[in-house]
Amino acid sequence: MSVKEFVCAPTCGRQVSSFHRFVVMDFDQKLLALLDVVIDNYINKGEPVGSKFLHSLADAEYAPSTLRKYLNMLEKAGMVYQPYNSSGRVPTVQ
Secondary structure, eight states: OOHHHHHHGGGTTSOOOHHHHHHHHHHHHHHHHHHHHHHHHHHHHOSOBOHHHHHHSTTOOSOHHHHHHHHHHHHHTTSEEOSSTTSOBEEOOO
């Protein structure tokens, strides 16, 4: 399942307003941007990337709790996984 399919899943089969399409598209871009940051930092550090680390970056726009929510959505979409409960996320091959 792609990130776009994951984000659109709750509204599939229903009439969607143009405002909702914009919100979904914007949300999709946020997830992909976060995934890009996770991949880059995993390659550079070689260890799982957590929400507190992401929040500590200079261009962090979101609170750690919001980042955890977005990371959880990426995990459900199969883009990242969490090796242990208290660890950060690791990008998958997908």
